[in-house]
Amino acid sequence: MARIDRWGEPDPHRITVLFFSCNYVIGGMQRQLTDLVTHIDRDRYRPLVACFGPSGPFADELKAAGIPFECWNVEPSYDLSAPRMIARMVRLLRRERVQIFQTYEFPTKVLGWTAGRIARVPVITCAEHGTGEPKDTPRKTWLLRRLSHLCDRFIYVADAQRRFYRDERGFRLDGRTEVIYNGINHRRFDPGTVVPVPRAEFGVDDDAPIVGITAVLREEKAHEVLLRAMPGIERHAPGARALIVGDGPERAKIESLARELGVEDRMVITGFRNDVERILPLFDVMTLCSDPVAETCPLSVLEAMCMGKPIVATSVSGLPELVVEGKTGYLVGIRDNEALGERIGGLLANRVRARTMGEAGRARALAGFTIPHMVAHHERYYEQIWSETQR
Structure with a gap:
């Protein structure tokens, strides 16, 4: 496991954001996260990415762009080893002086929200990229509802998804949400430049x-x-x-x-x-x-x-x-x-x-619905939630 290298001490003009994913293999969520952290304004933000593991080609993109990345190569669990996982996350959050902590899948929510509170991270946010079904059991849904008060804000990629979590899953969101649509690489998907497969x-x-x-x-x-x-x-x-x-x-x-x-x-x-x-x-x-x-x-x-x-x-x-x-x-x-x-x-x-x-x-x-639109919306969102902690 490679340790995240410091990018210098945090300062008032640079916000440290840690994005923690369950894994970093090929997937739509990992694609969006990679596009976000490689295009975000690094004069204003200090993005870090970590995952339980495993990792894949997207991790190479992060490293090529100079984004600190840490893969633990462990399977997240909720048995007697859970406290050790949480403690490890707490050490990472404190070591890097994380100011905004963004989680994704179920394991990073359950373990990460708890770790974030222990580490006294100013803002904990969660980016939802799916409905969780059919993998989520009623027990998982119940647990997330019980722990959701530990998370300050939630990002959804569609308003219908937000309504699903509120109406079908029973989450009390109370205005703590933001809809940020996915963005695609419009230069890659340009019909004027692409050479089609025969x-x-x-x-x-x-x-x-x-x-x-x-x-x-x-x-x-x-x-x-x-x-x-x-x-x-x-x-x-x-x-x-x-x-x-x-x-x-x-x-x-x-x-x-x-x-x-x-x-x-x-x-x-x-x-x-x-x-x-x-x-x-x-x-x-x-x-x-x-x-x-x-x-x-x-x-x-x-x-x-x-x-x-x-x-x-x-x-x-x-x-x-x-x-x-x-x-x-x-x-x-x-x-x-x-x-x-x-x-x-x-x-x-x-x-x-x-x-x-x-x-x-x-x-x-x-x-x-392009990467610049998606990144700009995230930056506005982070500015808003960070400014709320400074009042």
């Missing part, structure tokens, strides 16, 4: 209409809804193909269902890709047919919007806050494969409408 790599004809989805192959992502929608799509757009970008535990089940439905020759699963920006140009329409527990402010939708693609998605969680119905795409009911097929097929058959919606979606993404 269609031949996926065995797709040059003139075949393509509906695409970029999502981990997990049950809650509901890829089977797209497969069941294929007949409806083809009624409007003969020869249409479904390009599924990603991999995951449901892959065998999805492939089996495709054979059962007789659509296996109209579907391609690419497996894991780290060049999504080169595959998105092949899409004529981007879809996301997830269940309610799966999404908050999905980066995949923002990336597709930035690439100028119309969106057809289920109307769950924060998606209605991203997709403007009838302008940048369409929203359909949960697991409504008929409506999904109708909307996707209609856009594939009407390229002019699809292009107009895609252009509107790109303009919307550039106007409020």
Whole structure:
């Protein structure tokens, strides 16, 4: 374990912020955290990042940018070893004289909020990037409600997510919240500069209409809804193909269902890709047919919007806050494969409408969902919560 190197003593013009994550492997939350700390104003803030472990490629990005990073390579636990974990966090907080302590997943909340209070950190804040389900048990939810008074403020990535924690989870938030939408790298997802992957790599004809989805192959992502929608799509757009970008535990089940439905020759699963920006140009329409527990402010939708693609998605969680119905795409009911097929097929058959919606979606993404927007909002938030401690 490498010790965090000091960046000099804190001063009135530089606020030390420690971001503590459960792990630092590849994920949407880790992507957003990396973008935040590597773009934040370091004349004003001293960002530090730590995690229980393991870590992955994003940690290399932090180190390349000169962001102090510490990975403990331990499994967080809540048995007799919990006091040792808390004590270790307290030592880190005191050693680095942390002024704002930001936690993320369940282990960092339970252990971190307690450690933050013991260390007398001026501000403890929590960034929520999901709903926690289906992993969270009623016992976990009860424990978080009981401990939530230890956290000063909560960040949510969609207003629907904030309402979920208030109305469904029963958290007493009492105005202690801020909604900060995710931000994407608009330069990486620029249709004017990206060189697309050749269609031949996926065995797709040059003139075949393509509906695409970029999502981990997990049950809650509901890829089977797209497969069941294929007949409806083809009624409007003969020869249409479904390009599924990603991999995951449901892959065998999805492939089996495709054979059962007789659509296996109209579907391609690419497996894991780290060049999504080169595959998105092949899409004529981007879809996301997830269940309610799966999404908050999905980066995949923002990336597709930035690439100028119309969106057809289920109307769950924060998606209605991203997709403007009838302008940048369409929203359909949960697991409504008929409506999904109708909307996707209609856009594939009407390229002019699809292009107009895609252009509107790109303009919307550039106007409020980029890394600079996300970072600027965080900086305003930190200034506000820090100034409240100085009164």
